[in-house]
Each structure stands twice: as C-alpha cells, then as structure tokens.
Amino acid sequence: MSQTTWQAQVYAALKDARIVQLGYVPDAGHAQLIEAAHADPAMRAVVLTTEEEGIALAAGAWLGGQRAALLMQSSGVGNCINMLSLPVTCRMPFLTLITMRGEWAEFNPWQVPMGTATPAVLTAAGVHVRRADHPGDAAEIVAASAALAFDSAVPVAVLFSQRLVGAKVFAK
Amino acid sequence: MRNDGTLDRRAVAAALLRDPGDLLVVTGLGAPTYDAAAAGERPLNFYLWGAMGGAAMVGLGLALAQPRRRVLVLTGDGEMLMGMGALATIAAAGAPNLAIAVLDNARYGETGAQPSHTGLTTDLAAVAAACGWPATVTARDMPAVEALRPRLRQEHVFAVVRISPAELPRHLPPRDGAYLADRFRRALDVGGD
Numbered sequence: 001m002s003q004t005t006w007q008a009q010v011y012a013a014l015k016d017a018r019i020v021q022l023g024y025v026p027d028a029g030h031a032q033l034i035e036a037a038h039a040d041p042a043m044r045a046v047v048l049t050t051e052e053e054g055i056a057l058a059a060g061a062w063l064g065g066q067r068a069a070l071l072m073q074s075s076g077v078g079n080c081i082n083m084l085s086l087p088v089t090c091r092m093p094f095l096t097l098i099t100m101r102g103e104w105a106e107f108n109p110w111q112v113p114m115g116t117a118t119p120a121v122l123t124a125a126g127v128h129v130r131r132a133d134h135p136g137d138a139a140e141i142v143a144a145s146a147a148l149a150f151d152s153a154v155p156v157a158v159l160f161s162q163r164l165v166g167a168k169v170f171a172k
Numbered sequence: 173m174r175n176d177g178t179l180d181r182r183a184v185a186a187a188l189l190r191d192p193g194d195l196l197v198v199t200g201l202g203a204p205t206y207d208a209a210a211a212g213e214r215p216l217n218f219y220l221w222g223a224m225g226g227a228a229m230v231g232l233g234l235a236l237a238q239p240r241r242r243v244l245v246l247t248g249d250g251e252m253l254m255g256m257g258a259l260a261t262i263a264a265a266g267a268p269n270l271a272i273a274v275l276d277n278a279r280y281g282e283t284g285a286q287p288s289h290t291g292l293t294t295d296l297a298a299v300a301a302a303c304g305w306p307a308t309v310t311a312r313d314m315p316a317v318e319a320l321r322p323r324l325r326q327e328h329v330f331a332v333v334r335i336s337p338a339e340l341p342r343h344l345p346p347r348d349g350a351y352l353a354d355r356f357r358r359a360l361d362v363g364g365d
Contacts, residue, residue, distance in 0.1 A: 021236055044236050046265050049257030056226035056255075060198070060233025063218055063353060064241075065362025068233060086223040086230075090349035 006164075007032035009139035010097070014069060017146035019095070020044060021061045021068035023054030029099030029165035030071040051076035052083035055094065062092045067150060070096040074118040074159070075111060081125050087155045088126040094155035095146055096127075104162035107170045119159065127155040133164055176291075177312065177334030181275050184333050185211045185246065187317050188273060188324060192216070195325065196234055196360075200227035200247025202282040204275050208246055209345035215359035221347045225255030228272055232262050235270035238360070242269050242325050249276040249290040249332075256299060259330070263304035271324040272300075277337040285337060300330035310334065 011033050014022070022037045023046045024030060037045035048054050054070035061068035072080075077098065087094035101108075102115025122129050130145050132138040142158055149156040185207035189197065197217045199205040205219040218234075220227055231245035252259075252274050262270065278291025290296060297308040307329040311317050323329050346352055357363045 021233060044265075046232070046236075046261065049260050052226070053229045053255070053258055053261055056223065056229030056258075057233040059223075059226070059353075060230040060235070061237045062233075063230070063356050063360075064196075064234040064237025065357065065360060066233075066237035083223055083226055086220075086226060086349075089222065090353040092353060 005032065006135035006138045008036070010142050011036045013139045013143040013146065016143060017067065017095075017150065019067045019069045019146070021046065021057065021066055022071065023048050023057045023068060024071035025051050025054075025073070025076055027071065027073040027099050028168060029073065029160060030097070033071060033097070051079045054096070055080055055083040055086055058094050059086050059090065059092055067093070069146075070094075072096060072098055074098055074100045074102065074115045077118045077121055078114050081121065084125040084127060084155060091153050093149040093153050094127075095149040096155075096157045097142065097160065098157055099160045099165050100162045101168075102162070105167035106162065107168065115162075122157050127157050129157050129159065131159045131161060133161045135164060138164065176278060176337055177276065179312070179314065179317065179333065179335045180338075181207050181277070181335040182210055182340060183314070184275060184317050184335055187314065188244075188246070188321050190321070194241060196238065196241050196243045198227055198231045198234065198243065198245045200224075200245070200251035202248055202251065203340075204246045204248050204251070205345065206340075206343040207275065210343035213345055215355045217345070218352055218356050219345050219347070221349070224251055225258075227251055228255055228258040228262060231270050231272065232258070232265060232267055235267040236265070239269055243267075243271070244324055245270070245272040247272070247274055248281070249274055249278060249288050249296065250280045252296055253289055253294070259300045259303040259305065263300070268328045271327065271329045271331070273320070273324055273331045273333060275335050276332045277335050279337045281337070281339055285339070297330060297332045305330045
C-alpha cells in the first residue's frame with residue numbers, strides 16, 4: 001500500500017471510527033470516498049437529495065446504535081443550518097467531512113459566498129470546525145475529529161481545503 | 173381545494189399505535205408529536221420538536237441501524253412537504269422495515285391553519301409512488317385506518333391519512349432532546365456506545 005492516497009487513509013480512519021452509514025451529496029472531491037463506500041459491503045452509502053437529510057440520517061443511526069457521517073461540499077453547508085439543531089439539542093455525535101470551494105483558484109464565483117461563510121456559519125450553529133490543508137495529516141485530523149464527535153457527543157466538521165482537494169478545472 | 177378529511181387525528185393515532193410492542197416510532201414536529209404522546213408515552217417514541225423536514229430521514233437512519241425492528245415515522249403534511257426529497261432518498265436506499273404515515277389535515281396547524289400544498293395541488297402519496305415507493309395508501313375512513321395498521325408494521329409503505337383540520341388540545345411529551353435520545357437508546361439497549 002505504498003501508493004495509498006490521503007483519501008484512502010481518510011476512509012480507513014472512518015472505518016477505524018466504526019462509521020457504518022455514510023450519507024453524501026455527490027462531490028468530485030469526495031469521489032474516492034464515495035466509491036470506496038459503495039464497494040464496501042460493511043458500509044451503507046446513502047445518496048441524498050440535499051445535505052440536511054444526512055444530519056437527520058446520522059441522528060437516526062445514532063438512535064439505533066450505529067455511527068454515521070456526512071460527506072458534502074461547502075455549498076451544502078447553508079442547507080444544513082436548522083437541521084444542526086437536531087444533534088446540538090439532542091446531544092448527539094455528528095461528523096461531517098466538507099470539501100471546500102470558493103477559496104483557492106476558484107473559477108466559479110457562485111461558489112465563493114458559501115465557501116467564505118462556511119467556517120463562521122458552522123461555528124455559529126454549534127459545530128466544532130477542524131481544517132485539513134495537507135495530505136499528510138488529513139486522516140489524522142479525521143480520526144481525531146471522529147473521536148471528539150463520538151466520545152464527547154458533539155457535532156464536528158472537518159474542512160478539506162480546496163488546495164488539498166485540488167481546484168476543479170473548467171475546460172473550455 | 174379538495175374536501176377536507178373528517179377523521180379525528182387522535183383516534184387515528186390511537187388506532188395506528190395501538191399495542192405498539194417494540195415498534196420504533198419517530199414523530200414529526202407539531203401535532204403528530206402530541207398525537208403520539210396522547211396515544212401512549214413510551215421510551216421507544218422519539219419525538220421531534222424541531223428539525224422540520226427531518227422525521228423521515230431520522231426514520232431511515234434508524235431503520236438501517238436496526239434492520240430487524242420495525243420503524244414507523246408519524247408526521248404531518250407540512251413536515252413531510254419540507255423534507256419531500258427524503259421520499260426519493262428512502263426509496264433509492266431501500267428500507268423494507270420502514271413505514272411512513274402522514275396525518276394530512278391540509279393545513280399548517282401550528283401556525284394558524286394556513287392551507288398547505290396538500291390542500292391545494294399536491295398528492296403526497298402520488299409523490300412517494302413517483303419516487304419509487306413500492307406501496308402507497310391514502311386512508312379516508314376508520315376502516316381504512318384499521319386496515320393500514322398491520323401494513324405499517326409489515327411493509328415498506330407510505331401512507332397518507334386524511335384527517336380533520338380541527339385543532340385539539342396539545343398533549344405535550346418531554347421536549348428535552350438529550351433526554352429523549354438517551355432513553356430511546358437505553359430502551360433499545362444500545363446506550364453503551
């Protein structure tokens with residue numbers, strides 16, 4: 001496994017944290033995790049129509065004794081705000097991995113407002129925010145964030161910076 | 173506007189939740205939460221008092237986590253409309269142990285009985301069918317409600333029950349979410365994690 005990607009290491013960190021349900025709104029930056037989840041018979045990957053569904057999914061999983069996580073892009077964070085009252089009010093763990101847009105070599109100006117607001121909005125809603133900028137420590141940050149979320153029963157978001165993920169290329 | 177339903181919502185909830193056994197129940201905010209509590213307060217009822225639009229998806233996460241148990245989501249038309257995408261998500265995911273019953277009064281009852289989309293143009297059972305739910309039902313009288321009860325405990329079914337818009341006295345269960353979640357998990361014996 002000398003060629004292991006940071007995404008593969010992040011997936012392994014999710015497995016080590018005993019995540020067995022993975023809700024997601026498709027995103028190119030999460031494509032490897034999504035493929036790994038669908039290929040894993042021990043992981044239930046659930047494609048969502050909108051990001052806040054994944055917060056409710058995770059709450060239900062927790063009520064039933066399982067651990068879930070949510071994959072989304074920063075543009076989806078705005079869809080989530082009221083639903084975050086669910087884990088906050090019910091003192092439930094919640095873990096989300098967010099690929100950032102609008103912050104590094106962004107081509108599409110429509111991504112900039114929500115990308116800029118993402119850390120402040122999450123913090124205002126009661127979510128603990130961590131950030132991964134380098135491939136070498138992304139998995140460690142995910143592992144520590146999962147421990148924080150599930151051991152201390154708080155909502156935690158890990159932002160994968162756009163520099164880490166790689167800015168989307170719009171070929172003309 | 174379509175004709176209003178005539179069924180008493182408390183009688184409907186009492187019929188659907190009679191002899192619940194170990195049925196796992198998730199209720200949508202507002203009157204369905206009060207209806208379920210009036211039918212019988214129990215630890216395996218998880219009442220939402222907020223998170224509007226989230227009831228069906230809480231039901232999905234729970235159903236996936238507890239595949240040998242039956243899960244019933246009891247919610248209202250306004251709450252279901254806000255989370256209508258979940259009907260597509262649940263159908264695509266497949267959860268044979270999950271059923272949803274919408275108590276449909278065609279009103280936003282908590283906020284002044286403003287007409288909802290189900291009283292104007294939208295048929296939620298048809299929406300669910302179009303999303304790929306294998307079974308959908310609309311119940312308009314108590315015999316139909318009685319016939320629905322066993323189906324909700326055996327099938328992956330989406331049901332609409334047309335109820336009267338009459339507003340009833342609130343029957344308030346506990347609203348501390350941390351307490352409700354903790355007692356639910358203890359009752360399921362999953363509290364150790």
